[in-house]
Amino acid sequence: MKPRPDYQLQRNAxxxxxxxxADGQIHEGVAPVRAFPITAPDDGLALVDPYGHxxxxxxxxDELPDDQRQLLADELAGREFMPVIERIVGVGSFxxxxxxxxxxxxxxTSFVLKGEEDIRRLASPALLIADSxxxxxxxxxxxxxxxxxxxxxxxxx
Numbered sequence: 364m365k366p367r368p369d370y371q372l373q374r375n376a377x378x379x380x381x382x383x384x385a386d387g388q389i390h391e392g393v394a395p396v397r398a399f400p401i402t403a404p405d406d407g408l409a410l411v412d413p414y415g416h417x418x419x420x421x422x423x424x425d426e427l428p429d430d431q432r433q434l435l436a437d438e439l440a441g442r443e444f445m446p447v448i449e450r451i452v453g454v455g456s457f458x459x460x461x462x463x464x465x466x467x468x469x470x471x472t473s474f475v476l477k478g479e480e481d482i483r484r485l486a487s488p489a490l491l492i493a494d495s496x497x498x499x500x501x502x503x504x505x506x507x508x509x510x511x512x513x514x515x516x517x518x519x520x
Contacts, residue, residue: 369384369385370384370385370410370418371431372393372431372434373434374434375391380392380393380394380395380434381393382410382418382419384418384419390412390418392412392413393410393411393412393418394410394413394442395408395409395410395411395435395438395439395442396408396409396410396411397439397443400445401485401486401489401501402485402486402489405423405424405425406422406423407420407422408420408421408424408435409421421435424436444498445499445500445501446467446468446469446472446498446500446501447467447500447501447502447503448465448466448467448492448500448501448502448508448512449465449467449508450465450466450509450512451463451464451465451508451511451512451515451516452464452465452466452471454476454515457519459476459477459478459479459519460475460476460477460478460495461475462474462475462476463476465500467500474494474495474498474500475494475495476492476494476495477494477495479519479520481493482520488504488506489501489502489503489504489505490502490505490516
């Protein structure tokens with residue numbers, strides 16, 4: 364059995380996350396924030412109050428009891444939106460701005476890439492692509508994409 368942390372997380376009657384510390388103090392509107400959301404999403408997570416002050420630190424999500432881990436996973440899923448590109452179906456043109464049609468872990472979609480500078484290299488081999496509306500799409504491993512997708516991507520890198 365996993366050790367219980369010295370605090371308790373729960374949802375209040377309004378569905379907001381609450382943190383009860385060991386001294387009995389209750390903090391409402393707590394938000395989990397990942398330290399490294401792309402490169403190490405399960406390592407290092409801060410619980411912050413509505414003003415951004417850190418209330419608790421979690422080294423690893425998998426060290427939490429199941430109920431606490433699930434509560435945080437649900438909260439993070441509601442706050443974070445970063446579809447993962449699994450395949451590039453096609454692009455409208457190789458000049459920017461261009462419309463990309465992609466298959467993601469959340470389904471098929473299209474977006475407009477304003478310029479090549481909106482494709483950021485992360486820790487190799489990951490890429491982060493920002494569309495014209497500020498939505499970020501992640502490519503975890505560009506080498507793992509199919510040949511057609513890699514060929515299109517190489518034209519923009």
